[in-house]
Amino acid sequence: MEALKQSSQSMGSRIAKLNEEVSTGKRINRASDDPGRISQLHNVRQQLNNQGVYMKNATQAEQLLNVADTALQDLHTTLSETRELAIQFANESYNADQRSDAAIASDSLFDRALSLVNTQFNERYIFAGTAYDDKAYSSTGTYNGSTDSPETVVGDDLKVKTGFDGSDLLTGGSDMFGAITDLRTALNADDTPGIIAALDEIDAALVDVEKGMVEVGGEMRRSIDANGLASSLEVELREAKASIEETDVVDAYSRLVQLQTNFDAAMQVTSMQRYSGLFTRI
Amino acid sequence: MSIRTLHIGRSGLKTASYGIDVTGQNVTNASTEGYVRRRLVQQTRVPHRNEHGVFTGQGVTASAIHRDIDRFASERCFESLGEQSMATTAHESLSVVEANFREGDTAAIADRLDRFFDAATELTSEPSDHGLRLAMRDAGQDLAEAVNRGGKALVESIRRAEDRIQDEITGINKILSDIKVLHERISDSDSVTGPADLMDARDGLTEQLAEKIGVGVDYQANGQLTLMVGGHAIVQEVHVRQLSTSGTSGSLSVKMEAGEGTVSVDAFLKGELGGLIKARDQMAATLASLDTFAEEFVDEINAQHSSGFDAYGVPGLDFFSIPTGATNPAIDMALDTALAADAQMIAAAATPGAEVGDGANLEAILDVENTKLFSGGTQNSRDFISSIYSDLGNSIVGFEVDATTHGAIVDDLVSLKDANSKVDLDEEAVSLIQYQAAYQAAARVVTAADELLNELMATVR
Numbered sequence: 095m096e097a098l099k100q101s102s103q104s105m106g107s108r109i110a111k112l113n114e115e116v117s118t119g120k121r122i123n124r125a126s127d128d129p130g131r132i133s134q135l136h137n138v139r140q141q142l143n144n145q146g147v148y149m150k151n152a153t154q155a156e157q158l159l160n161v162a163d164t165a166l167q168d169l170h171t172t173l174s175e176t177r178e179l180a181i182q183f184a185n186e187s188y189n190a191d192q193r194s195d196a197a198i199a200s201d202s203l204f205d206r207a208l209s210l211v212n213t214q215f216n217e218r219y220i221f222a223g224t225a226y227d228d229k230a231y232s233s234t235g236t237y238n239g240s241t242d243s244p245e246t247v248v249g250d251d252l253k254v255k256t257g258f259d260g261s262d263l264l265t266g267g268s269d270m271f272g273a274i275t276d277l278r279t280a281l282n283a284d285d286t287p288g289i290i291a292a293l294d295e296i297d298a299a300l301v302d303v304e305k306g307m308v309e310v311g312g313e314m315r316r317s318i319d320a321n322g323l324a325s326s327l328e329v330e331l332r333e334a335k336a337s338i339e340e341t342d343v344v345d346a347y348s349r350l351v352q353l354q355t356n357f358d359a360a361m362q363v364t365s366m367q368r369y370s371g372l373f374t375r376i
Numbered sequence: 377m378s379i380r381t382l383h384i385g386r387s388g389l390k391t392a393s394y395g396i397d398v399t400g401q402n403v404t405n406a407s408t409e410g411y412v413r414r415r416l417v418q419q420t421r422v423p424h425r426n427e428h429g430v431f432t433g434q435g436v437t438a439s440a441i442h443r444d445i446d447r448f449a450s451e452r453c454f455e456s457l458g459e460q461s462m463a464t465t466a467h468e469s470l471s472v473v474e475a476n477f478r479e480g481d482t483a484a485i486a487d488r489l490d491r492f493f494d495a496a497t498e499l500t501s502e503p504s505d506h507g508l509r510l511a512m513r514d515a516g517q518d519l520a521e522a523v524n525r526g527g528k529a530l531v532e533s534i535r536r537a538e539d540r541i542q543d544e545i546t547g548i549n550k551i552l553s554d555i556k557v558l559h560e561r562i563s564d565s566d567s568v569t570g571p572a573d574l575m576d577a578r579d580g581l582t583e584q585l586a587e588k589i590g591v592g593v594d595y596q597a598n599g600q601l602t603l604m605v606g607g608h609a610i611v612q613e614v615h616v617r618q619l620s621t622s623g624t625s626g627s628l629s630v631k632m633e634a635g636e637g638t639v640s641v642d643a644f645l646k647g648e649l650g651g652l653i654k655a656r657d658q659m660a661a662t663l664a665s666l667d668t669f670a671e672e673f674v675d676e677i678n679a680q681h682s683s684g685f686d687a688y689g690v691p692g693l694d695f696f697s698i699p700t701g702a703t704n705p706a707i708d709m710a711l712d713t714a715l716a717a718d719a720q721m722i723a724a725a726a727t728p729g730a731e732v733g734d735g736a737n738l739e740a741i742l743d744v745e746n747t748k749l750f751s752g753g754t755q756n757s758r759d760f761i762s763s764i765y766s767d768l769g770n771s772i773v774g775f776e777v778d779a780t781t782h783g784a785i786v787d788d789l790v791s792l793k794d795a796n797s798k799v800d801l802d803e804e805a806v807s808l809i810q811y812q813a814a815y816q817a818a819a820r821v822v823t824a825a826d827e828l829l830n831e832l833m834a835t836v837r
Contacts, residue, residue, distance in 0.1 A: 125769025133762035143490045151501040224733030244733035246501040
């Protein structure tokens with residue numbers, strides 16, 4: 095009877111543990127369930143959490159960089175149109191009135207370029223560096239932003255730029271707004287050599303924008319790679335976490351049934367041990 | 377001759393009657409806890425020498441009632457009981473504490489630590505975003521609360537363990553006093569009528585004492601026991617030493633009387649008291665580790681945070697606070713009150729320009745996650761927290777294994793002990809038949825003597 099009492103206590107706690115395992119689906123519900131694996135479990139769980147944040151950050155970075163890329167393509171188109179305008183009116187066949195009309199067209203190109211360098215994503219001026227809460231360029235084309243670029247963490251020791259110093263990216267080796275302004279001045283002044291000089295400036299600005307497009311493209315590539323890496327790591331880590339932490343429900347259930355059977359058997363044996371000795375016969 | 381025969385018959389009747397008494401006592405106590413079966417020891421009475429120098433028998437006498445105890449198994453059983461009780465108590469106490477350190481719970485310290493750094497990582501994507509700043513502030517608050525909760529649970533568990541130690545001491549001293557009284561009565565008792573029952577009672581108390589404090593047991597030839605705790609005799613015949621406690625919360629110590637003073641027996645105690653002390657010591661070690669974590673982690677985060685600049689371009693404050701001289705930094709760790717009131721005071725920027733996109737200081741704060749601050753520069757904060765969890769878990773598993781092992785040993789020893797000491801009803805039924813037959817035979821001797829005497833008297837008349 096004493097043995098049954100003790101075995102029922104021990105079986106009771108084992109059955110309760112298995113019940114918990116089956117109901118939570120987890121083999122490790124507290125450190126004492128497998129102390130040796132706790133550190134590993136914590137590390138896997140931390141890495142898994144990290145991948146989630148990295149993917150979130152990388153996705154947001156991709157969206158921003160997409161907008162930046164589109165803006166630069168449009169800017170390139172705008173500057174190309176400005177260049178074509180300059181080439182067209184560098185020709186001596188145009189008179190002063192025609193050139194004066196072209197100057198008005200250059201104003202429109204200036205405004206388009208200004209609007210593009212002040213492109214926003216989620217209320218952030220993409221080309222204002224870390225000072226992205228204000229316009230990157232003033233109405234005269236002067237750079238107002240910061241010379242630092244904001245960066246977002248998208249992986250272990252992996253960051254991407256999520257904003258650019260316009261003074262470096264767009265107007266580092268050239269002055270696009272100066273070029274358009276010079277073109278307009280030359281057109282108004284019917285100044286052919288001035289138009290040709292402005293054309294050189296526009297070419298330099300185009301080179302800068304192309305370089306900028308390459309840089310933004312590179313950041314985008316890094317961001318997409320980081321997102322992909324985090325995504326595949328997440329799958330691997332989820333599996334690793336499951337193998338450490340999760341219980342094999344079928345196995346746990348069969349162990350539970352076995353324990354209950356053992357318990358029933360112990361009860362049966364005990365009930366058969368009721369006294370039937372000599373005293374009942376004398 | 378017939379008169380002597382009558383005496384011989386009477387001695388047989390008396391002894392058989394004793395035998396039936398002893399058997400009856402055994403049968404009726406078959407299920408009495410702690411009862412050790414008795415055996416009547418019979419002995420031939422001193423023979424009579426008649427006038428011819430011939431020795432003639434005087435019948436039989438009951439010389440003693442023997443208590444069938446296996447001393448060796450009993451001594452080992454008491455000792456193993458102390459080991460089992462210690463491991464079981466420590467396991468149970470620590471399992472209760474571990475409920476506050478559940479694995480995979482969103483309130484767990486490890487999870488909160490992850491979320492704090494995750495929130496900082498997310499803030500790097502938009503350092504000016506107020507929502508993300510609030511998220512990082514709240515994650516810091518949650519981390520501090522998780523550490524507080526763990527610390528408070530440990531302090532409370534230590535207090536409860538020590539309260540229970542003090543409560544147990546009163547009961548243990550009462551057991552010791554009762555053993556002393558029983559030993560006094562045993563030494564005064566008649567060997568046939570008294571001591572076996574007193575010894576049963578004494579052994580019952582010894583078992584309780586073994587479960588409470590764990591004792592080394594040595595049965596003496598005079599039926600008394602010497603009980604040892606470590607190298608100190610806590611019971612020696614009619615001399616017992618009482619227990620007491622001294623020290624403050626967290627370092628309560630159990631003392632035993634020794635000469636004019638006391639001696640600490642913490643290291644020797646087993647049983648429930650030993651288990652409580654072991655559990656208390658483990659809790660204290662876990663608390664000390666958690667305090668170390670709080671102190672070192674807060675220092676490092678604060679150092680990084682205050683080297684940056686907040687959204688107003690002002691140098692950063694401490695991110696967390698721990699009052700100077702706090703007894704348990706884990707309990708007092710909190711978010712800085714100014715920062716708690718205004719998440720704009722999170723010093724995300726590395727430069728004082730107050731540029732909204734400057735999150736460079738966040739990257740320095742993130743570096744703390746992997747800085748090996750603990751265990752002599754070998755563990756980062758997560759490794760250290762994991763080691764606190766696994767240390768506690770290992771301790772619980774260790775005690776569980778000990779409890780199971782010693783439980784099995786106790787079961788074996790109890791079986792061995794019971795094989796000798798427990799009443800076997802079949803055996804008692806045989807004894808009863810035997811003593812009944814002996815009684816009938818002795819009665820027949822008396823009848824025969826009576827008939828002879830009657831014959832003689834008739835002849836004389």
